Amino acid sequence: MSITVEPVVSRRLQKQFTQLAWDLYKGDPYWVPPLRQNQRELLNFDPDPFYEKNEIQCFLAFKDGKPVGRVAAIINNGHIERYKERRGFFGFFESINDQEVANALFDAARAWLKEHDILLVRGPTNPSLNHECGLLIDGFDSMPTFMMSYNPPYYADLIEGYGFRKVEDLYAFWGDLAMLESLDPKLKFVVDEAKRRFQPVLRPIDKSRFAEEVRMFLDIYNKSLVATWGFVPLSDAEVDHMAKGLKQLVVPELTTVCEIEGKPVGAVFGLLDYNPRIKKIDGRLFPFGFLRLLWNRKKIHRVRLMSTNILPEFQRWGIGLVLLERLVPDSLKFGIQEAEFSWVLESNHLSRATLERGGARKVKSFRIYDYAPTEPAAAEKS
Template identity: 25%
Template sequence: MKNNTDNKPIVYACSGCSSAAQMTNYLALQLDRKSVAEMSCIVGVGGNVKKLLHTAKSGRPIVVIDGCPLSCAKACLNNHDIQPTHHFELSKFGVAKKYHADFNLEEANKILQTLENCIISGEQKLLQEAQKPKQYKDIEIIEVSTKKQLKAFINFPLELYKGNKYYVPQLYKDIAATFDKNQNPALEFCEAKYWLAYKEGKLAGRIAGIINHKFIAQWQQPYARFGWFDFIEDENTAFALLQAAEKWARAKGMKAVHGPLGFTNFDYAGMLTAGFEELGTFATIYNFPYYPETIQKAGYKKETGWVEYKISLGTQVSEKLQKLAAIVERRLHLTSLKPTTKKEIQPFANNIFNLLNEAYAGLFGMVALNERQIEYNIKKYLSFIKPEFVSLVLDANKELAGFAITMPSLSIALQKSEGKLFPFGFLHIMKAFKKNNTADLLLVAVRKDLQGKGVNAMLMRDINLSFIKNGIAFAESNPELEDNHKVQSMWEYFDARQHKQRACFMKSL
């Protein structure tokens, strides 16, 4: 059995003053000391402590020891949709629940031996099954090695989702640049492999395997990523693709695989789990409902999630929002800059991404952008925006305090152009910029020292005014971490409907 805590089972015990509860803690502690399992805190799971919840949802095997039929420890985990790998209830071992009495040490040690044997044999069996390569005779997996294969990799979703009215193609030019080492600076610290799946000679799926070394160094999590994962409605195709990525990751010394994620936080991420009959956006992944079902059958468990909102805008900014924005403006000596040209935004371009690094630090998987990445993203985003759809807030020293970057929705335009600028795709995009009733919120950030002080109210007021002026009736929030309540609080001033959910899934290797 491995002693590495990345693969070691986590053990939780119930709490209480009875002899049975005391015994559960003794057993959990002994399993930890024997390196059979790593003891963690069930109070943390039941009490929504983020770090402990993250541990519980890491995909490692879970052992639960309950002292009585109430199964309190198991219930706490179930409240967070976490199922134990092993559940031991001491009453089934004949342990009596007594108050004002100590547990029987001899009895406990006999049970300990049984638990230890069950856990070790169970873990070895699970590990052997997970690492045993399965044969999918009708599926051929080919590693991408030519430009022609890469083009097929990029274009596969166009065929898969042909005729689907909710799927929004990604811009081919941007995706091609993402995979180009000469253009994408993230490839300086990321390794990647790409695979295609063929069934009966026909292209049936794709997957990217990624190792972000900066993420591993910062988060101390030797996890590989999978991304750009698409497949026909055939489990074996998906399993074969995932197996290829997992085999590569294991050979590289990785302890887990999670995704769908891109090279960085600014790539496409999160598998759609709800909202399949909602129009996608150009910044997000759309997938069929069979995707999350299949990924879980492959042994993956949810690691984290995102939610999205569709905001209905009225013809006026709410009085409550206007009052709050005015108070914040006056109290914190802030001013709004409402640019009308890209030239007005350019002096703040670097500061926008530096502020974003600061504001997003600590969020799931976030690794700060370096100078080359900032330059890359300035070209990618700021050259492609409508200035009136940007709001900047400055402090008394004219330093950037917060920003919101939005743009007219490109969903319909990209559907019509199939993600291509030429020969006529750019005309659809130009039309979307000129006349549209929907906008996408791309990036919103507030300086750390001003977070929680109402700066968001100023940003939302200014953006709302611009939307009204430009005939925007609806806005898409795009993904927000489901536990990022600060961001979600922005929508209390609007008629907002939470309409989509997505998740990142993980599997231990």
């Protein structure tokens, strides 16, 4: 049985590349299809501002003429410039449980990166750490929340079998929102002291100024994560594109902005878990999927708190807890019962400890891998 790998260079191959996920996950109760148009943009099959500066090449594996695996090789020039290393990325990996197929895909991706003088590889990122990323390695017994990844358990064997090794884990924490109403006394003290010291003004985002508010939030996001492992700031074009995509999905009650002396210094951003509805519409927003996605949103009882960001000079003062405290009453009134805090870096000891002390429970783990040739012969493998 022969295995071949082709670069995706035609509309026909693009369609086969995207369709493969539907074929591999058929019948899986926990898999959630991607929003189809969004997936085409993230793959650069349709224009996306991420690729104004960066590059991607998709590859499709065939076994006896049938599509059986896929991967994308990604050049993130922002990462190369920020970290002064020629490292490429892989993403959008899917495969049957066959090490030879996985090896052929990673060989093709590495060969393409090598043509661009890149030997180091990290992933999965779809297509960057600012998007869906990480391989699920623990927590396969439930559906992922909105914009979180999902995959079969055997993917870790295929990736590690090729020679990739763990570099960082990401965690998802679950919490009953009502738990935040009765904080650990030490955390309550931190909240009260932060309020006394800074006299913060707290408010939800203003949807009448939505574009401006999202840009404000993403500006805080970019500035707050400068010391975070692997972080690359979003470009202005990416910020504007994300603002347009989020406008209909955001519920103001699930957001908080913190202002100190009239200056926004922190924000927490929650999104309803739309995944059960995305699964029902099979990732199709048109012609009527968008209406089904947004209809009667108060029946969605889970939120993904996807980002709590504080300007560096106000970090470690408890402002994050202050933001969450304001969020709780509005969220409960909206009908939210549970929250997922995701993702949290393994190396972010402060956030992990705060969540655990507050009663949150780690429910899923995701892994980022690195590949580096260990000797000259290995570097020439491709």
